[in-house]
Amino acid sequence: MTILLKNGKLIDYKTNTNDIYDILIENDKIKKIAKEITETADKIIDCTNLYIIPGMIDIHCHLREPGFEYKETIETGSKSAVAGGFTTICPMPNTKPTPDSAIILQKIIEEAKRVNLCNVLPYASVSKGEKGEELVDFEELKQAGAIAFSDDGMPVVNSRLMREAIIKANELGTYVASHCEEKSVAQGAINAGNIAEELGVEGVLPEAEEIMAAREIVISETNNVRAHICHISTKTTKNMIRDAKKRGVKITCETCPHYFTFTVDEVKKSGTNAKMNPPLREEKDRQAIIEGLKEGTIDCIITDHAPHSEEEKERDLSKAPNGIIGFETALSAEIMNLIEPGHINYLDLVKLTSYTPAQLLKIDKGTIQEGKIADITIFDPNQEYVYTKENIVSKSKNSPFIGKTLKGKVKYTIVGGRIVYRGNE
Secondary structure (H helix, E strand, O other): OEEEEEEEEEEEOOOOEEEEEEEEEEOOEEEEEEOOOOOOOOEEEEOOOOEEEEOEEEEEEOOOOOOOOOOOOHHHHHHHHHHOOEEEEEEOOOOOOOOOOHHHHHHHHHHHHHHOOOEEOOOEOOEHHHOOOOEOOHHHHHHHOOOOEEOOOOOOOOHHHHHHHHHHHHHOOOOEEEOOOOHHHOOOOEEOOHHHHHHOOOEEOOHHHHHHHHHHHHHHHHHOOOEEEOOOOOHHHHHHHHHHHHOOOOEEEEEOHHHHHOOOOHHHHHHHHHOOOOOOOOHHHHHHHHHHHHHOOOOEEOOOOOOOOHHHHOOOOOOOOOOOOOOOOHHHHHHHHHHOOOOOOHHHHHHHHHHHHHHHHOOOOOOOOOOOEOOEEEEEEEEEEEOOHHHOOOOOOOOOOOOOEEEEEEEEEEEOOEEEEEOOO
16 A cells, blocks of 8 residues: 655654755655655645644553543544544553553553554553552563553652662663652642632642652662653742753653643633643743743653543532543644744654654654655645534543633644545535
């Protein structure tokens, strides 16, 4: 099978490419990149006015299977991911049962292979049952296919256990992704402040994230090992990581589109569909996250795609679960809130969404070059559309973007040389 992409704007961070090219794909690999390719192909795609980037990589999402298939499955989640232009996704282990053994992890991997839409590289948990009491067998799980380790959704409260986990993961050439939440100051529904008081709900103090982030920086610096901090959302966390990196600390981190798109004020408009953990913060925090992306403090953008049923999200603000879906709106949020205001350019965006995620995972992806696997995202940066509940591909519909006019539409997602998604015209 050969596919010829004609006249698309190829944007690739690794090769510093930002120009019009033709790309010939043969079977699963990129065979040729040139200004003009005249070879015949089984399928020709006219990419005039479209952008071609390395397939986006989401190193932090939730697919809910096993145990919570009423929210999402590996199949429905993969369909949502490719609709959003993602070619590789890394689901977190807060499932039931949690992948704390090779048998459970392998079942997830096998189901992803059966679905065969995108590359699914699952995390294993740090502790057995995500209880934070006893470490899993890191070697066994890494060998079974764990891309990395996390108890995401649950903080590892025991610092001795977390130190041991981070060191052990580093010895195996991987990492621990830390869900930073100091529970003693984390009780609440939304960010502490005026909105929480106005709505009559308990507020989550920003220190809940910052105290734990400081701990991971200390463990990383003292032991000269890499630690990775999940979904940062506050100005203080960003500044701590920036200062640590300047000292040469091996700390990496991620953020989500909702933290540079919305503030806590969105809760008044979208209700529980704007409730997540960490919560949406103040404008100063939103601006700090943008600054962190511009200056290189924040390594990558993830979705934290977190499906929940409508019934669950219809509970009142204090009782509804945290999380929003994010695969299908990530690219639009990035275009509208980072590219269009001039905070970053498209090369920067490819670095944040493809190149660096591949580097963090130590996989040979995140670039479009001859001889590489053809994982490619093709999109129209200018197409506007209204994001409606009816056109959501995910099994769940919990999103603050519903009803909003978005810009930037995925047209094709190609994984291993196969077209796995075609967008509506």
